[in-house]
Amino acid sequence: MNDVVLACHQLAKTYQDGERTVEVFNNLNFTIQAGESVAIMGASGAGKSTLMHLLGGLDQASGGQILLKGKDLSQLSANKRGQLRNQHLGFVYQFHHLLPEFSALENVMMPLLIGKSGKNEAKQKATAVLEQVGLAERLTHRPAQLSGGERQRAAIARALVMQPDCILADEPTGNLDEKTAQSVMDMLLALNKANNTALVLVTHDMAIAQQMQHIYELRMGDLHQYQEE
Numbered sequence: 001m002n003d004v005v006l007a008c009h010q011l012a013k014t015y016q017d018g019e020r021t022v023e024v025f026n027n028l029n030f031t032i033q034a035g036e037s038v039a040i041m042g043a044s045g046a047g048k049s050t051l052m053h054l055l056g057g058l059d060q061a062s063g064g065q066i067l068l069k070g071k072d073l074s075q076l077s078a079n080k081r082g083q084l085r086n087q088h089l090g091f092v093y094q095f096h097h098l099l100p101e102f103s104a105l106e107n108v109m110m111p112l113l114i115g116k117s118g119k120n121e122a123k124q125k126a127t128a129v130l131e132q133v134g135l136a137e138r139l140t141h142r143p144a145q146l147s148g149g150e151r152q153r154a155a156i157a158r159a160l161v162m163q164p165d166c167i168l169a170d171e172p173t174g175n176l177d178e179k180t181a182q183s184v185m186d187m188l189l190a191l192n193k194a195n196n197t198a199l200v201l202v203t204h205d206m207a208i209a210q211q212m213q214h215i216y217e218l219r220m221g222d223l224h225q226y227q228e229e
């Protein structure tokens with residue numbers, strides 16, 4: 001059975017920076033199936049965030065194909081692409097990108113409201129997910145009133161509330177202490193197990209990467225199986 005959630009074929013990305021052209025990759029291939037977990041490592045500037053943005057349809061590729069649930073993102077209107085992304089993908093970033101003027105609850109309700117859920121339903125679901133990540137007592141706090149770990153958990157709750165098929169996490173634990181980082185990891189791994197949520201996680205931390213099924217290194221514009229030195 002083909003259970004591919006997200007794939008890219010011959011993906012190319014070049015940044016044009018004034019006179020200078022930066023080729024990040026020109027033929028990158030990647031596939032992730034339901035229930036799989038993948039760590040992506042690599043030197044600073046190797047293109048990990050670029051890849052995550054492209055896979056999530058947040059930036060345009062210079063060439064190649066990205067397929068989300070079998071649909072080619074570049075063939076869709078911006079509107080459709082946004083819908084598909086909202087429905088199937090969850091994003092977690094190193095810097096959480098919560099909206100500062102809204103409470104934790106409102107931040108987590110947002111994707112549901114964009115997805116056209118009713119307000120009561122959105123509130124119920126968002127509350128349940130925030131309870132799941134241990135923030136039941138913090139619903140009305142704004143991001144500035146949360147600790148770093150709590151913010152990251154709120155960001156994860158927001159990524160989870162739509163029950164995505166795949167979570168794209170770019171250094172989700174990068175700015176957390178070891179213990180909080182592990183609790184964030186435990187949560188992501190529990191979801192991966194319980195809901196078969198595919199997990200693509202960028203990290204610089206080998207101890208984190210080793211908790212994933214596969215470890216790749218992004219180097220010279222391509223993904224390689226990670227080899228221990």
Ligand SMILES: Nc1ncnc2c1ncn2[C@@H]1O[C@H](COP(=O)(O)OP(=O)(O)OP(=O)(O)O)[C@@H](O)[C@H]1O
Binds near residue numbers: 042043046048050
């Ligand atoms: N908007 C942009 N314009 C021009 N060049 C860019 C742009 N964004 C990124 N780059 C370049 O593309 C390359 C890949 O950047 P990217 O952010 O994907 O690296 P990364 O692997 O995520 O690094 P880090 O581990 O430091 O987060 C870098 O050389 C960077 O300078």
Ligand SMILES: [Mg+2]
Binds near residue numbers: 048049050
């Ligand atoms: Mg990066």
